[in-house]
Amino acid sequence: MQPAVFLDRDNTLIANDGDLGDPNQVRLMDGVAGALKRLHDAGYRLIVVTNQGGVARGKYTEEDVDAVHQRIAALIDEAAETDGMLDRFYYCPYHPQASVEEYRRDHPWRKPHPGMLLQAARDLHIDLAQSWLIGDQPRDIQAGRAAGCRAILLTNDQSRHEQAEEATEVVGTLDKAVEVILNAAPARASTAARGSNLADNVAPTPMPASHSPRDVPDDTLRQMRQSMQELAEEIRLERMQRGDFTPLMMVAVLFQLLALLLALLGMLQLEQSTAFMNWMIGAGLVQLLVITTLLFDARR
Structure with missing residues (x-):
């Protein structure tokens, strides 16, 4: 696992007090490229985490956000005379008072919630305890601390x-x-350990890709569904071989239904990592109970 520095975007990396959806309006803050290069050279992964409520207010689109991020990455690389300085952009387009209904919600990726940092840690194998966040708003600090990072507030006020x-x-x-x-606590990562900045991105994008909550793959439900189907097939074959349906098999079926219910409830909590894990652990325990019951019945 590697340390990272999570960076707020507006008025931390670029000058912006409003809704910015035009890449031609991007202006780096003074000294940004040099400062980031020092962190990069020290072995920190650099990850931008930004609320983009302008999407929810209909000021610009998610495609505009991507274009702005590509411009930021290009300007930083140009100023630092390097390639791939920034590892990832994560942004949250949702807002609880959105004018665009599709984006009207208080999403766990929206700071002060730590969702973007937690997702980045999963995606890039980040050691949050050794990581930092830099931002100019209290919500940035709250998100960083909630994720288990140290946090630095930028302000002259x-x-x-x-x-x-x-x-x-x-x-x-x-x-x-x-x-x-x-x-x-300078924690230097070797070049080999760090790997390519672009390895996690989809070619041929030459800059770090932007990630929103829509991009998070949901393989868990598919895997759970496959497991349920396989177990159902095993039960069907067992019934055909034995020619009867024992009380223990009935108990196993009931437990299986309970495991499926717990798993489905967990799927509804995907955006709340703690609740999701609790439901899935419960489903896993009940699944073990199903297997134990079937094995016991098979030995009778």
Whole structure:
């Protein structure tokens, strides 16, 4: 597992106080490329996590968000004279007061929720305990701390220091935030361990791909459905061979239905990782009970 620095986008990497959907309007903050290169060279993966409520308000589209992110990545690489500085972009297009109904919800990827960081950790094998978040809003800090990272608030406003109780440090510039990180516990990853920045992206995209909640694959339900079908087939064959349906087999069927119910309830909680895991653990335990019951019945 590798350490990462999670980066807020607006007013951390680029100057933006509004809804930005035009890549031609992207302007890097002063010193961004050099600061990120120091983190990159120290072995940190660099991951951008950003709320993009402008999509939910109908100001721009998810395609516009992707175009802006490609522009940011290109400008940073150009300024740093390198390739693939940023590893991933994660963004949340949802908002609880969205004007576009499709995006009207309080999604767990939306900061201050830690969903984007947790997903990045799963995708890129990030060690959250050794990672940091840098952002200019209290919600950034809350998301970082909720994910188990250390967090740095960027602000020169003394009045906002009171809002930063959860922050590990409060500094005025990205350069100073980088100093804090490198002086705290520099964790260098080898080039071999780090691998290619583009290995996780779909070719031929030359820049890091943007990821929204829609992009997360749902293989779990498919695997569970396949397991249920295989077990049902085993029960059917067992019945054909034995020619009867014993009380224990009836119990096994009831347990199997319960396991399926728990699994389906878990699927409804995919966006809440803790609840999802609890339901799936329950389904797994009941599944073991089904197998045990069938084995016991087979030995009778």
